[in-house]
Amino acid sequence: MFLLTPYSIPFINLPSVALASLNNLVEMRETGLYLNDLSMHDQSREMVMKGWEHCSRLQITYNKEEQNSARLEDAHRLSEEAKARGDDLLYSMLPREVADKLRQGSHAADTCQNLEEVTVLFAELILSPESEPLSALDLMRTVNGMYKMMDRTTEHYRVFKVETVGGVYMVVGGAPQYREDHCSQVGQLALRMLREVSIAAASHTLRIGMHVGPVAAGVVGVKLPRYCLFGDTVNTASRMQTNGKVGKIHISEKCAEVLQKFHFKVSFREKLNIKGKGEMNTYWLNGENNIAKADTW
CATH class of the missing domain: 3.30.70.1230 (Nucleotide cyclase, GGDEF domain)
Incomplete structure (x- = not known):
């Protein structure tokens, strides 16, 4: 019995490369291994392919989250710039001490x-x-x-x-x-x-x-x-x-x-x-x- 993770695929019935970590078919071929080397009497092949498919989905999700994070940072920067401009305008109309009181809810x-x-x-x-x-x-x-x-x-x-x-x-x-x-x-x-x-x-x-x-x-x-x-x-x-x-x-x-x-x-x-x-x-x-x-x- 073995534990299969997205980035670490153990190969069974292969003593020389047991528990080797391979990320895709290219790395697998570079080591001289093929899917046929995996046991055909269990779900090893399916587990390996599903693991790589899951890794690809994780990578796509990660890239999307990075893009969302960049957009969020840009929106936050623009919001801070707009707030600074608003503060400058407010402080030009009212003394800072008075303006701060009004912003805190004072009448x-x-x-x-x-x-x-x-x-x-x-x-x-x-x-x-x-x-x-x-x-x-x-x-x-x-x-x-x-x-x-x-x-x-x-x-x-x-x-x-x-x-x-x-x-x-x-x-x-x-x-x-x-x-x-x-x-x-x-x-x-x-x-x-x-x-x-x-x-x-x-x-x-x-x-x-x-x-x-x-x-x-x-x-x-x-x-x-x-x-x-x-x-x-x-x-x-x-x-x-x-x-x-x-x-x-x-x-x-x-x-x-x-x-x-x-x-x-x-x-x-x-x-x-x-x-x-x-x-x-x-x-x-x-x-x-x-x-x-x-x-x-």
């Missing part, structure tokens, strides 16, 4: 919070007079190119781009997670944005306004959820921008006080009558000292 209302102090920046893109005769499509491409450059600049600092409305670019520092150097981060960003725009297109420039104060923040909307800021701080920062000058960074008195603690260079502008705010002392942000540079990403 949008749970993301709302009162922040005691943040820095809000508005930067208005001022195009050169040469841009006026451009077609709507060419104008859109020009603005898009400037915004892409500003997006790349923003990524170097610990701030969040809230939105762009028309030609105005909005950024916040210190939200949704508070940072002691939020004003310093936004101040550095404002100075760098002015430099980058002037380098990219000398004929274009920015008019920037900044203010420091409390806000309410959270995700608003279902179809196109956005991380939004509410409060007087947002309005004041917008007033600083609209009452500023081209190529300058106009800041409030509160903002100037905080920036001076980080050794930024500020200068008094004048007392202005700001719509909805009354008279306010306003300042220019002129630069930063080397000893005051905050950490970037």
Whole structure:
């Protein structure tokens, strides 16, 4: 009695090659053996042929499984790439901390919070007079190119781009997670944005306004959820921008006080009558000292 496996075929009545392992007829002929050498009084021949047939089927099944495995790996890779693109898009719309909460099942209302102090920046893109005769499509491409450059600049600092409305670019520092150097981060960003725009297109420039104060923040909307800021701080920062000058960074008195603690260079502008705010002392942000540079990403 013997055990027949798919890859090992024992031959009986052949003392010189007893229990030899042969995989097919070719190997069998190479050893000088033939099916006729097997006993014809039992099922040895049938068992050998069935064993080889079973091995062939196993090989075919194995090859198919390898192909299925390769297709599954490709599908998994494509799925991971699509997930990464989706994550990049989500994190560009919402702060990472907020987006992760929503992905874990939290309601949008749970993301709302009162922040005691943040820095809000508005930067208005001022195009050169040469841009006026451009077609709507060419104008859109020009603005898009400037915004892409500003997006790349923003990524170097610990701030969040809230939105762009028309030609105005909005950024916040210190939200949704508070940072002691939020004003310093936004101040550095404002100075760098002015430099980058002037380098990219000398004929274009920015008019920037900044203010420091409390806000309410959270995700608003279902179809196109956005991380939004509410409060007087947002309005004041917008007033600083609209009452500023081209190529300058106009800041409030509160903002100037905080920036001076980080050794930024500020200068008094004048007392202005700001719509909805009354008279306010306003300042220019002129630069930063080397000893005051905050950490970037």
